[in-house]
Amino acid sequence: MSKAGWVAQREFMVRVRSRQFIIMTLLGPFLFSLMFVIPALLARYGGSDKQTIWVHDASGLFAGAFQTEGEVVFREFDRQPDGWRDSLKSGKDLGFLLIDPAIDLNKPTGFRYYSDQPPGVATSDRITRAISDRIQALKLKQRGLDPGFVDSLRTNIDLQTLRLTGEGEENSSTGAATVVGFMAAFIMYLFIFLYGSMVVRGVVEEKASRVMEVLVASVRPFDLMLGKILGIAAVGLAQFVVWIALTSGLVALAQATILGGTEATSAQMAGSSPDGFEGIMLGLGTLNLPFLLSMFLFYFISGYLLYAALFAAIGSAVDNESDTQQLMFPVTIPIILAIIVAQMVVQNPGSPLSFWFSMIPLTAPILMAVRLPFGVPAWELALSMSLMVVGFLATTWIAARIYRVGVLMYGKKPTFKELLKWITYKV
């Protein structure tokens, strides 16, 4: 086995055997699956959103405007009951909507809502929509138009999005692409940060404990760095595989038992609209998943290697962990920038901004993850991937230059500028 192999093996074994790793690996899926299960459980058994709203319509214009729907019950009453303010103080989930006797349809004011708690967005939306719909209907009536006719003018169009490729047209799903892209980008971000900082800590540990001097007498610094990066990558991949397997297992188990069906969970996963989620699930079918997964894996690994090398260089430059923060900041800027830009890229996956940021190797892993499900021209993908390879070779080279100087330096914490100077040093 090569020396980098021995180093990687040690990194892997020591970390995988550590109590911290075992606890995190086993506990993680429970926490993740709770993220799915708890909202679903709440939706099923919570039921605390029930609300009764008493409507006193003194104007008489809004009879039947408020329709009881779902959790919110509307009750109309003719006169203001005495002591309704007191009942508000004692009652829970109560609201009173008071409408003034004279309502000017052109300048409608005089709607007041009282409750013990400020109403949620959904409740206030429903009330305002009911009022404005009724006012609109009244206005139409004044002009002699039939509101039913106006309603019939409203048409819902379902836009079928198709992407024209060399092989013909393909169905595409914007919703599915967005969800898949964001998930992949987020996982990439998490992976780089989680295991990148593990690399920093590992290098600092070797320097702080002074075992470094013995190590570099037996292993070339480059092999030492490479071994550490690869070993930790293996730890990360192992942890992710366990996490994904256990999480999906636990969620499936929860669905089969306590949730008693797939719908509740599925609805929660897609936000609140089952339709949207179904759309996304259908949309997934339109994506080329094996291709996407292999691309994700490529960006996942190359992105990690690129950043891990830089993190190793930072670790080598300092004597203790607390000094790493300041040096890590410039390296983390592109990652954070990529996450910010990703939100714009989703709006317009083909824009020049998307293009350039998915070419720069520092931001490409995250941005390509977002763009890939929308479809990326082959030449762009090829260019980005080549740049990615060049990029991680370049950062690894630079990092190795800094590393071999850094591991032997003790004392003053270097500035970022000094680190760059180390690249030119002869050792």
Added chain:
Amino acid sequence: MSTAAPFLEVRSVVKRYHNHTALDEVSLNLQSGRIFGLLGPNGAGKTTLIRIINQIIGPDEGQLLLEGRPLSYADTHRMGYLPEERGLYKKMKIGDQALYLAQLRGLSARDARQQVRHWFTRLDIQGWVDKKVEELSKGMQQKVQFACTVLHRPDLIILDEPFSGFDPVNAEVLKQEILNLQRDGATLLFSTHRMETVEEMCQDIALIHKSKVVLSGETGEIRRRFSDRTYLLRHEGEFQWPVQGVERPSIPNSDSEKVPLSEYHSEKVPLSEYHSEKVPSSEYHSEKVPSSEYHSEKVPSSGSDVVKAPSAHSNEESAVRETRVRLTQGSLNDLLAHCIAQKIELHSVEEIRPGFHEIFIKTVKESQP
């Protein structure tokens, strides 16, 4: 120094950093199977040289030859290195660490396991194999570190301040192990500030000062070279001053010189022990009985009647006196003749050669710009 081809040759090595030269044309020869002492004040360049030999860093100029061939990276498997700043992984079992380090030095897993068992048993740390470094005492950690240095049976062992951090008992264990390694054929390089280590263990030394080798050679030869013809006379009767060509030597290091006397040197040994010793030749240094800053060396008695049978030294019998003299001109015979003329009855004459403390300080001072 022996004339055989050196085991390790450092040839005109130069190492420059940005604003200073760490090593300037440094050349050394390490003979096979011997212990070489690398001396020098702090910052002289010792660590740089050690790192170059270990191939942690490379020289800017010059060459290193191992058994006549240029040093290659594969040769690191033949080297063991104990750095001055000791350190192991804090949270790793010491047995696993030793195994790991041995494998990095080229041992197979099976070989490594066997060697770990051998050395851990030998150094009496076998019971701690599953403990982590942070659970061990400092002395125990030192032993583990030493074991890790020699596990892979290196034939060039580089020890930076090997005895620091060891209590006297364990220091003795370590010393015996080092001597065993030497006996088994290993060549050793010590970097040390402890002159008694040099005097006890090293056969050759080099002194580096301000990036240059300012003194090197065999320890005995260097001592002879530094002899300033100072003698210790034990005699009855009064030594009459002044004498032509003889002066009273100043006693070095007694005048609050910066270098403190170590425990070894501060001990006074009764004279009787000196006298009872049979001294084969003038080459002999009475290293077993270091009595003072100076090391005594018996001089062959040039007149049979000069040195009498030794008598026990005691306070009541103060007839035997000691006088230190330094010859500025003439020979030892002139001095003896003078003693006879003065009717001084000599019991013994010993040459006093400087110890490495003094040689060190003197050399460093003289090579001051």
